[in-house]
Amino acid sequence: MADRPGCRVCGGDLRQFVDFGRQPLSDAFRLPDASEEEFFFRLAAGACGTCSMVQLMEEVPRDRMFHADYPYLSSGSSVMRAHFAAVARRFLATELTGADPFIVELGCNDGVMLGTVAAAGIRHLGVEPSGGVADQARAKGIEVRKDFFEESTALEIADAQGRADVIYAANTLCHIPYMASILNGVRALLKPSGVFVFEDPYFGDIIERTSFDQIYDEHFYFFTATSVSAMAARHGLELVDVERLPVHGGEVRYTLAPAGNRTPSAAVAALVAEERRRELTSAATLDGFASRVEKIRGDLLTLLQDARDQGRRVVGYGATAKSATVANFCGLDSGLVEFVCDTTAAKQGRLTPGTHIPVRPPEEFRRSYPDYALLFAWNHADEVMAKEQAFREAGGRWIRYVPDVHVL
Ligand code: SAH
Numbered sequence: 318m319a320d321r322p323g324c325r326v327c328g329g330d331l332r333q334f335v336d337f338g339r340q341p342l343s344d345a346f347r348l349p350d351a352s353e354e355e356f357f358f359r360l361a362a363g364a365c366g367t368c369s370m371v372q373l374m375e376e377v378p379r380d381r382m383f384h385a386d387y388p389y390l391s392s393g394s395s396v397m398r399a400h401f402a403a404v405a406r407r408f409l410a411t412e413l414t415g416a417d418p419f420i421v422e423l424g425c426n427d428g429v430m431l432g433t434v435a436a437a438g439i440r441h442l443g444v445e446p447s448g449g450v451a452d453q454a455r456a457k458g459i460e461v462r463k464d465f466f467e468e469s470t471a472l473e474i475a476d477a478q479g480r481a482d483v484i485y486a487a488n489t490l491c492h493i494p495y496m497a498s499i500l501n502g503v504r505a506l507l508k509p510s511g512v513f514v515f516e517d518p519y520f521g522d523i524i525e526r527t528s529f530d531q532i533y534d535e536h537f538y539f540f541t542a543t544s545v546s547a548m549a550a551r552h553g554l555e556l557v558d559v560e561r562l563p564v565h566g567g568e569v570r571y572t573l574a575p576a577g578n579r580t581p582s583a584a585v586a587a588l589v590a591e592e593r594r595r596e597l598t599s600a601a602t603l604d605g606f607a608s609r610v611e612k613i614r615g616d617l618l619t620l621l622q623d624a625r626d627q628g629r630r631v632v633g634y635g636a637t638a639k640s641a642t643v644a645n646f647c648g649l650d651s652g653l654v655e656f657v658c659d660t661t662a663a664k665q666g667r668l669t670p671g672t673h674i675p676v677r678p679p680e681e682f683r684r685s686y687p688d689y690a691l692l693f694a695w696n697h698a699d700e701v702m703a704k705e706q707a708f709r710e711a712g713g714r715w716i717r718y719v720p721d722v723h724v725l
């Protein structure tokens with residue numbers, strides 16, 4: 318796991334712009350009596366000088382992250398459930414109207430998107446290596462292949478089930494370093510008339526909001542229209558549409574098609590031009606981001622230390638993967654954050670990775686409100702704050718650190 322010689326997409330030279338130091342696996346919640354040594358790696362990000370792709374400097378082996386006990390559940394947010402039902406309905410009304418249509422989803426997780434497709438009786442396949450969440454999808458009647466998607470998997474699927482009209486991946490493509498294998502697989506599995514649609518956190522939003530906690534082990538790539546367009550071209554694919562999405566703190570949905578098969582929308586050229594105007598991956602932009610990150614670390618630590626010194630209670634809200642970067646980079650511990658509440662049963666009763674803060678059910682938060690709630694799940698702010706209105710009414714305050722440290 319030494320630093321790679323160059324860009325994982327084109328081999329070009331990487332310029333590192335932020336380094337969070339030694340970090341644990343973001344979703345490795347530990348049992349309190351666990352004795353095995355915790356795994357750490359160096360979390361740092363850089364941008365390619367040739368193709369502009371932003372990526373991690375060090376790669377964590379995939380089996381360490383995605384396995385039977387992977388705890389993240391896509392259905393944990395009502396906003397995201399509605400979002401994915403809407404995506405599915407759109408595919409059903411557009412790309413999946415021909416004879417015997419077929420859709421493949423990479424990283425289907427607990428089946429939050431494919432549930433709607435399966436209910437419509439449309440041929441589908443989820444490819445999901447994390448066994449526990451894959452079982453949850455199967456329990457909903459969804460067809461799942463428990464596997465990592467890559468070129469060999471794609472060839473087998475195409476052989477056994479034919480080519481797909483749609484290949485879809487949400488918050489999954491950015492998790493996969495081995496991009497050449499993926500895109501060769503997509504080419505082999507996609508019908509000439511088909512589309513590959515994926516949505517991931519948008520680097521333009523990460524820069525704008527200084528949402529540095531989007532950087533963690535599982536998030537290997539940070540896409541822009543510019544870098545995706547170059548990446549697609551290397552594999553006979555073309556970026557034909559982009560759509561900005563409000564979910565998860567700002568994402569872009571990219572649509573790729575076999576080169577020459579569809580006319581790119583005006584939105585593609587517009588976003589590429591905007592990225593050029595913003596100089597999204599220039600040294601000045603990236604170094605500015607890194608210094609804002611340092612300021613957030615200092616401000617957050619000062620706020621939490623002051624609260625502790627004044628005898629105020631602080632509880633974390635949402636044991637997100639993102640929060641591993643914040644907590645470990647800022648050096649938080651259970652003296653500063655008493656516990657973190659989270660709805661995920663598989664995280665409750667465990668300790669946060671690296672920082673060993675207890676994770677408890679939200680009922681514990683409601684049983685005795687703290688003075689402050691540190692909103693780790695800031696990407697679900699509207700949903701969480703609406704649900705926890707009584708906390709505010711009882712005098713509680715929310716602490717946020719994106720785009721800067723502030724109290725609400
Ligand atoms: N699509 C869901 C899940 C995102 S979490 C959502 O948007 O909420 C990322 C998922 O990608 C995990 O469930 C993980 O197991 C899966 N994954 C990781 N590598 C993969 C690969 N090579 N092929 C398919 N799925 C993969």
Ligand code: TYD
Binds near residue numbers: 393635640661
């Ligand atoms: P999320 O921000 O979606 O992703 P990641 O782990 O990749 O950073 O994680 C949200 C976490 O917050 C998840 O563990 C579920 C939890 N959660 C709650 O506890 N209550 C809520 O109301 C919501 C929406 C999420």
Ligand code: ZN
Binds near residue numbers: 325329
């Ligand atoms: Zn490159």
